[in-house]
Amino acid sequence: MNREPILKVDNVVKRFGGLYALRKVSLELERGIILGLIGPNGSGKTTLFNVITGAYAPDGGTIYFEGEDISGLKPHKIARKGIGRTYQVARPFSSMTVEENVHVSAAFGCAENERSGETREVCYNALKMTNLESKADNPADSLTLSEKRRLEIARALALRSKLLLLDETMAGLTPTEMDMTLEMIRRIKSEVGLSIIVVEHVMRAIMTLSERIVVLSEGEKLAEGSPKEIAQNPLVLEAYLGEEVAE
Numbered sequence: 001m002n003r004e005p006i007l008k009v010d011n012v013v014k015r016f017g018g019l020y021a022l023r024k025v026s027l028e029l030e031r032g033i034i035l036g037l038i039g040p041n042g043s044g045k046t047t048l049f050n051v052i053t054g055a056y057a058p059d060g061g062t063i064y065f066e067g068e069d070i071s072g073l074k075p076h077k078i079a080r081k082g083i084g085r086t087y088q089v090a091r092p093f094s095s096m097t098v099e100e101n102v103h104v105s106a107a108f109g110c111a112e113n114e115r116s117g118e119t120r121e122v123c124y125n126a127l128k129m130t131n132l133e134s135k136a137d138n139p140a141d142s143l144t145l146s147e148k149r150r151l152e153i154a155r156a157l158a159l160r161s162k163l164l165l166l167d168e169t170m171a172g173l174t175p176t177e178m179d180m181t182l183e184m185i186r187r188i189k190s191e192v193g194l195s196i197i198v199v200e201h202v203m204r205a206i207m208t209l210s211e212r213i214v215v216l217s218e219g220e221k222l223a224e225g226s227p228k229e230i231a232q233n234p235l236v237l238e239a240y241l242g243e244e245v246a247e
């Protein structure tokens with residue numbers, strides 16, 4: 001078994017003008033693990049995803065994926081290496097059907113599918129894993145919010161991602177949809193064996209899903225530990241209480 005961390009973020013810095021969105025953030029992700037990434041609004045969670053996936057080049061530090069330095073590579077290169085993501089605002093190709101959306105990722109995003117001729121099967125499995133089989137022929141823009149989010153995950157699965165970055169996949173969902181999403185994420189982890197980083201505001205979801213949690217605050221890593229350790233950490237409680245007062 002390969003014990004090298006699948007992802008290593010080493011002292012990563014990202015600036016927007018004078019604002020430091022990430023100040024020397026470091027973390028490691030073991031293979032097959034779900035890591036929760038939490039922190040108040042504006043603490044740098046989405047920026048970290050953007051830097052890992054190549055949407056922004058870091059201003060300092062290094063990102064290793066499977067031991068390889070990927071810092072500053074273009075997003076499509078990083079996607080092809082096996083990092084998939086969702087966006088806070090889902091953006092499918094809305095005029096295409098659900099199946100076509102997944103097919104585009106499977107056929108054009110993944111050389112392995114092309115070589116092996118398994119594109120159809122990979123698409124089918126991605127739709128099944130995300131409970132979208134019955135919607136395969138529907139136009140993507142007819143989907144509910146919950147289904148659109150699942151479609152993004154299906155596209156990442158079709159790309160044969162090894163690492164999945166989920167950015168607030170559960171925001172705005174009903175309790176039933178949320179339960180379905182939690183179950184789906186667990187299934188993806190256990191059946192496909194993906195490593196996953198989950199950004200989520202819903203504490204119940206984060207605490208039950210994550211094996212480890214990293215807390216960001218104002219672009220810095222404030223704490224890291226098991227869900228239990230994080231729930232009892234006074235610094236974390238303070239950061240969240242601060243946010244509630246501000247709101």
Ligand SMILES: Nc1ncnc2c1ncn2[C@@H]1O[C@H](COP(=O)(O)OP(=O)(O)O)[C@@H](O)[C@H]1O
Pocket residue numbers: 016019021039040041042043044045046047048
């Ligand atoms: N493209 C951008 N241009 C300027 N500032 C940005 C940009 N993206 C994020 N920021 C700023 O970086 C900080 C971190 O934002 P973000 O990563 O979106 O936080 P989170 O996802 O934790 O809510 C915020 O102060 C935000 O305003």
Ligand SMILES: [Mg+2]
Pocket residue numbers: 045046047088
């Ligand atoms: Mg965000």
